[in-house]
Amino acid sequence: MKSFNAYILISLFSFLICVPALRAFEFRHHDNDELIAVLEDVHSRCPNITQVYTLSEKSVLGVPLYVIEFSSHPGHHQLLVPEFKYIANMHGNEVLGRELLLKLADYFCEHYLADDPAIKKLIEQTRIHLMPSMNPDGWQLSTDTGGQDYLLGRYNNHSVDLNRNFPDLDRIMFGNEQAHIEHNNHLLQQVDHLTEPIQPETKAVMRLIMQVPFVLSANLHGGDLVANYPYDASRSGALTEYTKSPDDQTFRHLAQTYASLHHGGMADKSRSGCGSDGFNFGKQGGITNGAAWYSVQGGMQDFNYLSSNDFEITLELGCEKYPAADTLSQEWENNRDALIGFIWQAHIGIKGLVKDALTGKPIANAVIHAKNITNGRDDDIKHDVTSVHAGDYWRLLTPGEYEITAFSPGYSAQTRRVKVDDLGEGKEAMRVDFWLQPLLPPPRPMEDDDVFDLDQDSNPSPGNSEYETYNDLLKDRLRSKWIYNIYKRAAAK
Ligand SMILES: [Zn+2]
Numbered sequence: 340m341k342s343f344n345a346y347i348l349i350s351l352f353s354f355l356i357c358v359p360a361l362r363a364f365e366f367r368h369h370d371n372d373e374l375i376a377v378l379e380d381v382h383s384r385c386p387n388i389t390q391v392y393t394l395s396e397k398s399v400l401g402v403p404l405y406v407i408e409f410s411s412h413p414g415h416h417q418l419l420v421p422e423f424k425y426i427a428n429m430h431g432n433e434v435l436g437r438e439l440l441l442k443l444a445d446y447f448c449e450h451y452l453a454d455d456p457a458i459k460k461l462i463e464q465t466r467i468h469l470m471p472s473m474n475p476d477g478w479q480l481s482t483d484t485g486g487q488d489y490l491l492g493r494y495n496n497h498s499v500d501l502n503r504n505f506p507d508l509d510r511i512m513f514g515n516e517q518a519h520i521e522h523n524n525h526l527l528q529q530v531d532h533l534t535e536p537i538q539p540e541t542k543a544v545m546r547l548i549m550q551v552p553f554v555l556s557a558n559l560h561g562g563d564l565v566a567n568y569p570y571d572a573s574r575s576g577a578l579t580e581y582t583k584s585p586d587d588q589t590f591r592h593l594a595q596t597y598a599s600l601h602h603g604g605m606a607d608k609s610r611s612g613c614g615s616d617g618f619n620f621g622k623q624g625g626i627t628n629g630a631a632w633y634s635v636q637g638g639m640q641d642f643n644y645l646s647s648n649d650f651e652i653t654l655e656l657g658c659e660k661y662p663a664a665d666t667l668s669q670e671w672e673n674n675r676d677a678l679i680g681f682i683w684q685a686h687i688g689i690k691g692l693v694k695d696a697l698t699g700k701p702i703a704n705a706v707i708h709a710k711n712i713t714n715g716r717d718d719d720i721k722h723d724v725t726s727v728h729a730g731d732y733w734r735l736l737t738p739g740e741y742e743i744t745a746f747s748p749g750y751s752a753q754t755r756r757v758k759v760d761d762l763g764e765g766k767e768a769m770r771v772d773f774w775l776q777p778l779l780p781p782p783r784p785m786e787d788d789d790v791f792d793l794d795q796d797s798n799p800s801p802g803n804s805e806y807e808t809y810n811d812l813l814k815d816r817l818r819s820k821w822i823y824n825i826y827k828r829a830a831a832k
Contacts, residue, residue, distance in 0.1 A: 364445040366667040368434060368482065371402050371475045377441045378407045378471075385448035388462055390414050394470075394543035399496035402475040404543050407444050410466040417466065419692070419731050421685040421768075422551050424468040425678070426544065427559035429501050429639065431477015432492035433660045435670055436559025440471040442671050443678055458679075460765055465685055468551070473540055474501060486661035489562075495538050502558075503637040504541045506530045508645035509572035510636070516574075521721050523585065527646045534637070544639065545646075552727040553649035555685040555735065557597070558639050561662075563613045563655040564605050565620035566594035571629030571638045571653070582630035584644065585722040588711075591626065592737050593684055594652050598625030600680040603657070603673030613658035629653065648724040650735055683764045688736035689757060689771045693726045693745050696774040701730025705747040705775070712756070713739030733768065743771060750775035 369377060375391075382389045390413035394404040408414070416422065425443075427436030447467075450458040461467075472478055474495055481492025494500050511530065512523045527549075537545070568590035573580040584590060598606040605625035612619030620627055629635060643651035662670060693705040705726040711718040726732040726745075734743065738761040746752035753773050760769070 364442060366438070366442070366671065367664045368438065368486075368667075369441060370482070371472070371479065374437070374441065374471055374475075375403070375405055378405055378444060381407060381444045381448045385451055388413065388451055389444075389448065395546045396539035396543035398474070398476045398540055399538070400476045400479075404470065404473065404475070404540065406468050406470045406547075408466065408468050409444075409447050409462050411463045416552065416727075416729075418729050419690055419770075420464065420466055421554040421690070421733050422466045422468070423682050423685045424470065424547075424551075424553055424556040425559060426470045426473050426556070426639070428472040428478055429474055429540075429558060430493045430560060430660075431474040431479070431495075432481035432486065432488065432490070433559075433561035434478060434481070434486070435561050435656045435659075435662055435667075436654070437471045437478070438667050439559070439656070439671060439674055439678065440469045442667075443675075444469055444471075446675070457765065461679065461682060464767060465682060467682060468547075468553075470544075473544060481661065489660070495540055497538060499535065499538050501538060501540055502560075502639055503635065504535065504538050505545065505637050505639055505642035506533060506537075506646075507572075507637045509570060509641050512645055513572075513574055523645060523721060524648075524723050525646060525725065545642075548643060548647050548649065553643070553647065554733040555593070555682075556643060556649055556651045557681060558651060558653045560653060560655050561657050561660040563618070563620065564603070564610075564625070564657055565618075565632075565655045566597045566605065566626045567629045567632060567640070567653040567655065568594040568626065569629060569641050569644050569651075571635040571641050573630040573634040577634065579633055580630055581628045582634075583628070585720050586644075586650065586735075587628075588737050589688075589735050590650065590652065592687075593650065593681070593735075594626035595624060596684055597652070597654060597677045597681045600677035601625065601673060602676065603670070605677075644722075648727075648733070680764060684735070685733070686766060686768045687762055688734050688759055688768050689741075689743065690731065690733040690768040691770050691772040692730045693732060693747065693773045693775065694730055695750070696776045701728075702726060702747050702750070702775060703728045703730060705730070705732070705745050705750075705773070707732050707734055708744045708746075709734055709736060710742040710744075711739060712742055745773035745775060747775060749778055751778055 378391045382391050388409055388411060390408045392406050397403050425440055427440050428434060447458060447462065451462060476496040477492040477494060484491050506527065508526045511526050515522055569584040570582040574582050604610045607621050610621040618632065629640065640651045640653045643649040656674065657670065693702045694700065695702060703726055706723045708723045709720045711720060724732055724734050736759045738759050740758050742754055742756055744752050744754040753775055755771055757771055
């Protein structure tokens with residue numbers, strides 16, 4: 340008997356160490372080791388729809404920066420499937436977003452396994468990246484010192500505020516505006532100097548932004564209760580000044596979506612404000628333009644919008660930067676529907692493919708321009724998006740009528756009128772494809788002084804039809820060259 344009992348004990352012990360214990364998620368503050376343990380646990384329960392990966396750089400103190408991805412094909416961009424991200428805990432002492440993203444990962448897995456149709460649909464139609472902590476060093480310092488200091492732990496371990504450390508693309512964009520250059524996307528190539536060294540945590544996220552064709556994202560902070568949207572930097576340099584982006588209407592809608600789905604009063608007009616700064620964002624429906632609150636240079640939100648196709652907002656999730664552990668469960672209830680509903684916003688507007696009309700090959704880096712013509716309006720939205728490597732693109736838009744134009748070097752532009760409907764959760768963006776006709780003569784790689792290379796022998800002169808054709812071709816070529824120069828580096832991403 341004795342030996343039999345020993346055999347059972349040994350077998351049981353082997354079983355326990357071979358099969359990872361399935362832990363129920365606990366609402367508490369997870370340290371940096373527990374953070375990855377939660378992500379690995381989710382991955383072990385849902386291996387077919389998740390991937391855990393680390394960014395290219397570690398934190399200053401050498402902590403890996405972890406992301407968990409949810410997708411029906413983890414590790415791959417899928418044609419016409421929008422990419423979404425949440426990044427939390429960029430300020431190390433603002434910790435609620437970190438715990439909410441860990442719980443969101445657990446919730447996605449649990450509900451996927453339980454065949455929840457809404458969650459299955461969301462994961463099948465969207466590639467979702469969750470990064471619970473961009474600043475694990477700051478989290479550690481803040482936690483080790485009691486978590487109650489307004490600033491301690493905010494910065495990374497080089498005492499740098501990561502939300503001021505991105506290249507200041509607002510300055511470049513405002514400069515373009517003053518020079519009447521109507522170009523305010525993919526501006527990273529125009530950066531000629533940096534005001535301070537790029538920190539490893541910032542560099543890691545910049546690489547992520549450049550590598551993954553994100554459509555929509557949010558940056559999760561704490562210390563107030565409001566959904567903040569671009570621009571964060573004021574146009575005039577004033578400390579506070581409403582600073583519209585070309586997509587102001589869409590950004591207001593995105594921010595409002597989060598605020599109105601938040602069950603903890605973000606959009607409650609009768610609530611009181613968080614602090615002594617005089618702002619009560621409840622009165623304005625729980626949303627604010629970033630620069631209207633206070634101007635920020637070098638922030639991550641505007642960097643996303645001005646360097647890539649991504650639309651990002653900043654969520655301040657509560658008055659307390661480091662809420663007590665026993666409030667986390669309620670905070671999850673407050674934010675759950677908003678966190679999920681906001682991801683569905685990656686599906687508003689239109690999406691489609693841009694292809695060569697003769698060969699059917701996808702065209703990457705084609706420019707997609709939108710003009711709002713709702714109710715007789717004639718408003719160019721002066722912020723273009725580009726198609727990604729497989730020719731797919733997404734253009735977030737609010738309901739209305741639009742003229743959408745696609746163009747690419749060496750092709751005739753194509754314009755289509757579209758009516759964008761109000762989409763509820765569970766719907767995908769309307770599909771609008773473009774088939775671009777190659778220009779004649781056939782395009783070849785352009786050199787710097789390669790504009791006036793049309794057929795010089797035809798000697799066109801004003802008034803004859805040859806001249807009109809010549810002029811049209813020249814204009815196309817000039818426009819193509821301009822666009823080409825702007826986008827050629829984007830092509831190398
Ligand atoms: Zn913050």
